[in-house]
Amino acid sequence: xxxxxxxxxxxxxxxxxxxxxxxxxxxxxxxxxxxxxxxxxxxxxxxxxxxxxxxxxxxxxxxxxxxxxxxxxxxxxxxxxxxxxxxxxxxxxxxxxxxxxxxxxxxxxxxxxxxxxxxxxxxxxxxxxxxxxxxxxxxxxxxxxxxxxxxxxxxxxxxxxx
Numbered sequence: 001x002x003x004x005x006x007x008x009x010x011x012x013x014x015x016x017x018x019x020x021x022x023x024x025x026x027x028x029x030x031x032x033x034x035x036x037x038x039x040x041x042x043x044x045x046x047x048x049x050x051x052x053x054x055x056x057x058x059x060x061x062x063x064x065x066x067x068x069x070x071x072x073x074x075x076x077x078x079x080x081x082x083x084x085x086x087x088x089x090x091x092x093x094x095x096x097x098x099x100x101x102x103x104x105x106x107x108x109x110x111x112x113x114x115x116x117x118x119x120x121x122x123x124x125x126x127x128x129x130x131x132x133x134x135x136x137x138x139x140x141x142x143x144x145x146x147x148x149x150x151x152x153x154x155x156x157x158x159x160x161x162x
Contacts, residue, residue, distance in 0.1 A: 031078075031082055036077070037072075037073045037077030038073045041071075041075065041076035041080075042072055044077070045071075047113075048076075048116060048117065049109065049113065056109075087117040092123055092127040094113070095110050095111060095127040099139065099142075100131035100132065100133075100139065102139040102142040102143070104142040105146075107142070107150075108146045108149045111124060111128075115150075128147070
């Protein structure tokens with residue numbers, strides 16, 4: 001239910017803002033089915049999380065086995081492996097959204113994921129700054145802590161010269 005009442009409203013509002021910025025006509029895509037999505041999702045998630053992949057799968061399965069399956073099949077397999085954007089671009093979007101929301105734990109993972117998929121440090125800092133554009137002190141603090149955890153140095157990505 002959390003996905004329905006927290007995730008979908010956020011996605012709908014985000015899509016509304018994107019449509020205002022980039023008007024156009026979206027097309028429905030059909031790229032495979034559940035078995036394809038699971039296979040692609042496992043590959044991509046393993047690339048994003050690296051050595052932490054098995055631990056992630058275990059931790060999410062402990063929360064709920066269906067959530068673990070949805071994460072791989074729907075999140076990584078169906079959404080994040082679609083054509084149109086590169087892996088690094090999708091990770092930079094994740095960094096921006098997570099920084100904006102102050103989602104520190106997930107931000108650490110996607111800061112590292114962006115780097116693993118080839119985003120440059122400057123691109124990652126720009127994504128953090130974009131996410132923090134309307135943020136308050138708590139989002140800035142969470143992003144700074146996530147940056148320190150991910151990269152091992154006390155850099156504040158919200159400053160222009162971080």
